[in-house]
Amino acid sequence: xxxxxxxxxxxxxxxxxxxxxxxxxxxxxxxxxxxxxxxxxxxxxxxxxxxxxxxxxxxxxxxxxxxxxxxxxxxxxxxxxxxxxxxxxxxxxxxxxxxxxxxxxxxxxxxxxxxx
Numbered sequence: 001x002x003x004x005x006x007x008x009x010x011x012x013x014x015x016x017x018x019x020x021x022x023x024x025x026x027x028x029x030x031x032x033x034x035x036x037x038x039x040x041x042x043x044x045x046x047x048x049x050x051x052x053x054x055x056x057x058x059x060x061x062x063x064x065x066x067x068x069x070x071x072x073x074x075x076x077x078x079x080x081x082x083x084x085x086x087x088x089x090x091x092x093x094x095x096x097x098x099x100x101x102x103x104x105x106x107x108x109x110x111x112x113x114x115x116x
Contacts, residue, residue: 004042009073012049018057021050052080
């Protein structure tokens with residue numbers, strides 16, 4: 001038997017809902033819900049699923065992944081978790097290259113100019 005969260009996830013996968021979501025982000029007069037503030041838990045869950053599947057569809061379109069990820073919810077969430085962890089690892093390694101480590105010594109050697 002399906003619960004409301006499973007049905008909401010399936011609804012957010014639909015192309016029609018994805019298209020409506022994309023248009024609603026770009027056009028201010030189109031709203032997904034009647035209420036524009038004080039969203040319920042299920043509305044917030046639906047929005048998060050729309051974001052999730054929009055992100056996956058973009059990854060599929062630029063061929064970073066195949067559409068097989070959409071066949072199983074575990075695949076989808078696992079991919080996004082892997083991507084987030086990979087991004088965090090890259091961010092940490094990027095910062096390590098930005099620091100300049102100086103080692104104190106007694107003398108400084110300058111390169112001599114050629115031709116003098």
